[in-house]
Amino acid sequence: MPELPEVEATRRSFVDQIVGAHIVSVRMGKPLRWPLGCSVESLVGRRVLGVRRRGKYLLLDLDQGLLLVHLGMSGSLGFFKAQPHPGAHDHCDVHTTQGVLRLHDPRRFGAVVYAAGEAAPAAQKLLGKLGPEPLEAGFDLARFHATLCQRRVPIKQVLLAGDAVVGVGNIYASEALFRAGIRPTVKASNLSRRRAEVLYQAVREVLTQAVEKGGSTLRNFSNANGEVGHFQMQANVYARAGQPCRVCGTLIRLIRQGQRSTFFCPHCQKS
DNA sequence: AAAAGCCCCTGGATGC
DNA sequence: TGCATCCAGGGGCTTT
Structure with missing residues (x-):
């Protein structure tokens, strides 16, 4: 992963x-x-x-x-x-x-x-078909929102698709949506400009923090020097199904979207 | 053009 | 202890 x-x-x-x-x-x-x-x-x-x-x-x-x-x-x-x-x-x-x-x-x-x-x-x-880099200056909010507006599928799957933004996989999609307070099942085209901006920032913040922690080591990831990552220690929702939300205590839920697991807090991510 | 499903692969967890 | 089954999922490809 x-x-x-x-x-x-x-x-x-x-x-x-x-x-x-x-x-x-x-x-x-x-x-x-x-x-x-x-x-x-x-x-x-x-x-x-x-x-x-x-x-x-x-x-x-x-x-x-x-x-x-x-x-x-x-x-x-x-x-x-x-x-x-x-x-x-x-x-x-x-x-x-x-x-x-x-x-x-x-x-x-x-x-x-x-x-x-x-x-x-x-x-x-x-x-050739890769979308914009989230941590570079070329990551444009207007373009990000415009891409979301074109997609009628759940926002979680749009984040994974790689055309609105690249580099976001199953872990950081769930984490970014939690940070943004957006339910993963929301249709991407239904997100307002304001909420798209919150998500845009959340993606950047989550990825930036994860890079600083050396990534996440869930099974056996390590960098080229054999060092593991530590971001998984601060994951708010990923792989935490049934455990209490770190913010509100509500139990984290697990659902399937496009044959993949998605984790979210039903209270912090109401819509 | 968008969306949905398929498929590549193997280790680890689970169930009987 | 052993075997069958399921699951993890990035992402290009095919089909709808």
């Missing part, structure tokens, strides 16, 4: 260690969600110029092309100075002159994809 905060925490945990490194070799394990899109040999000798994040994707900029990394829902990256023996769920090792970047992903919903450039079809297929 890596969402924006977990992906950003991961990025920060290894960017300084890998920048400037040259790729020595690449080992792929079992098939991931998508094929690499190039031969491993063709990556040898390339230099890592930087690591960026777009939504839940990490972009490793190379001196020629880039690697798109997605953690899926069970993926995590590790950066090791010495080469560790690969385990059963280590499906991609990028050996560099400064260490080994490893993707560990038991469920293999993750992916490592090569693209010749950000505008290349391989990259555009994954990045």
Whole structure:
């Protein structure tokens, strides 16, 4: 369940260690969600110029092309100075002159994809339809509200869809709606401009706090240095069904929306 | 164009 | 103790 905060925490945990490194070799394990899109040999000798994040994707900029990394829902990256023996769920090792970047992903919903450039079809297929970044200046309230107005489905599902805003997954959608005092079942197009603004701010605040806490570690997420996140300790609703709301004491409820669980407080999120 | 459902995968929890 | 079943869910894809 890596969402924006977990992906950003991961990025920060290894960017300084890998920048400037040259790729020595690449080992792929079992098939991931998508094929690499190039031969491993063709990556040898390339230099890592930087690591960026777009939504839940990490972009490793190379001196020629880039690697798109997605953690899926069970993926995590590790950066090791010495080469560790690969385990059963280590499906991609990028050996560099400064260490080994490893993707560990038991469920293999993750992916490592090569693209010749950000505008290349391989990259555009994954990045082309992504909405605005919530923590950047380009996240525009008017545009956010306009997108909500077009959607007749529950607001929770719009937050997950990735066109109004990127990086919000199942945990932070529930948390942001709690913070905004909005019931997850409300039709997105029914939200007033004022309530859209409250939600817009709530999304930014929740994600910002989560990034500061290093993300959430519910099962086994850790950043590239093996450090876990701590935001789950302050989750108000996620995974708290049947427990009292931290604000009003009402029992947190669990419902299903689009085959996913949603948590909310019936009292704090009346409509 | 929007919406709903499918499907990829495996570890962990639950039930008998 | 063991086996079957269910659930977790990101997100592209297909179908309605």
